[in-house]
Amino acid sequence: MNEFDLHKTRYLNKDYLFFACLSILAVGIGVSAPLFLPDRFYNDAFILTVDLYNEIGWWGSYPLTIAFYKYTGLKFLPYALVGFLQLSILFYVLFKIGVPSGFRKLTAKNGVVWLSFLLLAIYVSMPSKEFINFLFVAAIPIIFLKKIKSNSTFILCCLLWFILFGSIYRLYYLMIPILSVLFYVVSRIRLKNKLVFTFFIGLFAAIFMSLSYGFISGSYLSEISRDRVNDERLFSTEASSKIEPPFEVDSWYGEAASITYGFFTVNFPVNGLRFLLKPQILAFVVWQLILILLLLWGYANCLRKQKQYPRMFWIFHFTMAYFIIQGVFEPDLGSAVKHKMGFLPLIYIALYYDYFRKNIPV
Incomplete structure (x- = not known):
């Protein structure tokens, strides 16, 4: 040595x-x-x-x-x-x-991860669905990312894994493969600002899926998730940071506004700065803002270097798809942070993409 x-x-x-x-x-x-x-x-x-x-x-x-x-x-x-x-x-x-x-x-990146460890300690210190969710998501970096040599096999296994988990555990995970493939298609188009267009298309697709579901079942996706939860705890202390869209979700434009508002509130919670007298919520807001800015920077870099970071490219697709889906179902800011703990393995990989890409067997 x-x-x-x-x-x-x-x-x-x-x-x-x-x-x-x-x-x-x-x-x-x-x-x-x-x-x-x-x-x-x-x-x-x-x-x-x-x-x-x-x-x-x-x-x-x-x-x-x-x-x-x-x-x-x-x-x-x-x-x-x-x-x-x-x-x-x-x-x-x-x-x-x-x-x-x-x-x-x-550093800002390390600080976000250190705080994530402490948040994980709070939300998984008891029986929790996020414990099972975390282990499921962790299979992607531990098994698929490190053990599978073929890029195409890695992508296929990840997509099927999300479909399996969405089918038996959390139904909304079925939207991740759909949005991820859509992001990949968009990334192949020559555009000046792929990042903004990717999120625009992702939001449009989430709205379309919700409207389609509503046409078939009679209820939109945010209506049976976010609205139902918030209605049940209308006068509860848990509702202090609840997400309240500007319109009722009993029309197509109300649902479209609800998903768009939900996405920006969950991922860019600038309006959460109003909780100056609630330091725990304010800390979540700052954590989320720094997290999304770091991930957007990394995603933009991967979009420019698709051939150099083929698998990291898909890790970002999965992560950003999940962030968009949170705009559909999250009832409040606290729940949004809690559910991100279940997705932490992929967030962790995405934040340190430049380090982890060097250890991939390709």
Whole structure:
């Protein structure tokens, strides 16, 4: 080993050590979460473990998650122990994905990821659908990205994986392959500003799918997701950061406005700055704004270098498709951040795309 390699190894080891320390801190926060989190944070955990309405089954996010916690025995454990086990697994998974060089340095990108670790500790410190969601998404970087040598096989496996997960767990994940393929087609067109046009087409496609669904079923997608949730907790404290579109979603233009408003509110939550007296919401807003700006910069770079970053190109397609879909169903800013934790493995890869692309077997 020459002097350069030795220096590089020491440099990376410091990053590994920082990753380990941050993970231990996050697990510690998760274990102690029952001591300081308000009861409303445990509403979903209560549903998943008690199963008051006998929803257990093998299709759909709630039935499957209830079955998972029952048959693994996790529902019988204290929340602190559940948080310890779940978070230990998730941080090990992230470690297996990889620790970027320079991870210990204070930068905007690293800061966003460090805060993501702490957010993960809060939202997965109890029985949660995001635990299963995280593991599913993590299969893409751990198995498909690193083990499959063919680019076309990698893309096909990812698309089928989203279709499978969307079919049995979260239906809206079926929109990710559709939007991702659409993004790829748009990227092949010679345009001056592909980034803006890609998002415009993505929003248009999401609106079209919702209107088509509404034509068939009688209810639009945001109506059966965001509106239904917000109506159920109209006078609840959970509704403080709820997303309220400017029009009712009982018409095609109301649904189009709802999805567009939802997309910008979730991903560019400038209007969330009004929560000056609620520092936790304000922190989420700042985190989201920095995150989306970093991802847009990386996505724009990948659009310019499609041949150099073929797989990272698709990682960004999947991530941006998910961000657009959040504009359809997210009921509030807190839920938007929570659901992003379930998608964190791909967000993590996308943020450090320039590092991870070097370790792909192509």
